[in-house]
Structures are given as C-alpha cells and as structure tokens.
Amino acid sequence: MMVVPVSRPQLGEAEKAFVNQALEANAISGIYGEFLERFENEFAAFCGTRYAVSCSNGTTALHLAMAAAGICEGDEVLVSTLTNMASFFAVLYLGARPVPVDIDPLTLTLDPADLARKITPRSKAVMVVHLFGHPTDMDPVNELAQANGLKVFEDCAEAHGATYKGRTVGSLGLAGGFSMFANKILTTGEGGMVTTDCPELAAKARSLKALAFGSSNKFMHEDIGYNYRMTNVQAAIGCGQMLVADRLVEKRREIGRYYSARLDAYREHLQLPIEMPWARNVIWMYHLSLRGALKGRRAEIMAALKEQGIETREGFIPYNLQKIFLERGWTREDACPVANSLAYESFYLPTGPAMTDAELDYVSTRFCAILDRLL
Ligand SMILES: Cc1ncc(COP(=O)(O)O)c(C=O)c1O
Structure with a gap:
C-alpha cells in the first residue's frame, strides 16, 4: 500500500547549498547574513510590491502588518470567517475587535455583500x-474600504503567486501577510513576510519586528517591539525556493487540473475548487466540500482514505463556530451561514510540490472507488 502524506515540501540542492553557506559564515541569526535582504528583495519582486519585510511566521506577519498600520485597542477589524484562526488571533493580539464576515460560496473567500452589511462607524480595517x-x-472590497475609510490587509498565507485581474496577491491592499510554513507554496520551514508599497508601514514593521531598537542609542527603544525575526538560515532556504518559485506554483496548478479531471463525474456530490475568470488559483490545497448524497459522510470518507494510506485534513472551522469565542460572547453561531454550511463538510486531499504522478493516480483511483461504493 502506498502512503501519501497530506503535504511535504520539496527542497532542492540550492536550498542545501545556501544553508551551508549561511552556516559557514556563522550567519545564523536574524540580524546578519546575505540571505535576509536578498530573500526580501526577491519576494517583493515576486509580489510586485516595493517592500517585503521578513518575519518569524504568517501569524506574526499579520500582527506586524496591522500593528505597523496603527490598528489598536477597540478598533473593529472585519475578517473573512473561514480561515486558520491565526488571522483572528493577529487582530486579538492588538486588543482590536474582530468581526467575522461570511464567504462567497464558490471561492470561499470574503463576500463583499456581507462586508457591506457588517461595516459600522467603529470599523477601521x-x-x-x-x-x-x-x-x-x-x-468591491477596495471600493467599500475607500468609501468607509477602512485599511485593507490581505492574508496571503495560502496564496503565494495567486493573481487578481493580473495583479499578484500581497499587492492588492495596504499590506499583505504571508506564511512560509513547511506546507505552504514557498517555504522556509517556519517563516513569514509582510508586503507593502507604503514606505512608512514597511519601516515601522521592520522596527517592530526587531524589538524597536533606537537609532542613535540602540537601547533607547522607540516603541514596544517584538522579536519576530526570521533567521538568515531560514532566508537561505527561501532564496533557494525563489529560484523555482514559478515551478512550485505551476506544479500545484497541475495537481488541481489533474484531480478536477479525475473527479469531474462526481460534481453533483462534490464541490471542487474553481477559478473565477479574474483569478489565478494557485491550489494551496485541493479542497472539497461534500454535498448531495455525500453530505454528513466526511468522517467516513476520511477514514476510508486513511485505511488506504492517504492522509487528508478537515477544512477550517469558521470564527463564528469556535467555542473559545462563543463562550466569551464575542460572536454568534448564525453570524455567517454560508461558512457554517461547509464547516463540517469539507476536507482536502494530498497536495504539494513533491507529489509524483503515481501518487496522484493512486489517490484519485482509491478516492473514486470509495465514492463509487458510497453513491
Ligand atoms: C490563512 C492562514 N492565515 C495564517 C496562517 C498562519 O501562518 P503561520 O502558521 O506561519 O503562523 C496560516 C497557516 O498556518 C493560514 O493558513
């Protein structure tokens, strides 16, 4: 039996050579070393932004971006409810108040119509x-933001290289936050990046991520800073990944096309990933929602796949269904009905740059056999 992990990174010779170079130079921290600036410059070019500021992970990238933009206690921040809760935690670290916004049922991303309904005079971002x-x-998000004086942040943790009307994510709002975790499209193991065109925001993020040391006397700090630095060793891995960035993105798109072709006959019972005419979907993970006769059978399907050696993962649970927030009275279950309808009906198949044709065929064949048995 084949064993197929839900994801694994692909690290090449360049990543290894660059890491060795960093080690040999004793440049292992987040302050010195040739790879930090190089990775930031290359990543900014990849996103089409003026600046990229490296940091320790995607959660700290979002926190830094909003802190640098001055989001603070009491501000309301409207956040797409279906996400890794890191998006919401970043808002909460600032003492700001997250407000969940429902999703579009096809793209699973923030629904501008619900955003319009949820804006209040206290909304800041x-x-x-x-x-x-x-x-x-x-x-429509930027139009509403402009009309209501909202700052726009993009959580790009799962979308390196995705485009909207030809422009790359991370360049579509005031600032973007990326994750470089091991299962992400470009990885440094753990790591993150803030992207922006705003020089003041970039400078503030750069200061805050490194304890806000003083400029004339280092130890007269300029603000309450954080230590959110990426290390030069991680940046060395990142520089290796940048050499093959376009290929890493294209491979995931190929996986998406392959699975969709194999699963096409099941569309009545499976909602497959889509690509809107204005979008380039980089298929971070091949995510499915069960419908029709398969509704309510996720645990059974995931267990059957597991028995065949195929690892899968449940889809996200929206903010408005998280017990930790419901108990605090911060949200209501019925705040986002579209997201709720998917919450316990979705999961994703193995997806990643190191997947072989044999693995893709194996997963598809076994999955189709399971579906045929259930339908
Ligand atoms: C949508 C989203 N936002 C934020 C994060 C947080 O990134 P990290 O794990 O690097 O902190 C992740 C991934 O983990 C994510 O998928």
Missing part, C-alpha cells in the same frame, strides 16, 4: 483571506 490559493474579489 478589513482582512481578506485568499483561501486555499484562490484570491478574493478585491475591487
């Missing part, structure tokens, strides 16, 4: 989440 590699419909 909106955070879109380009989920599973599909970008958010940004024009």
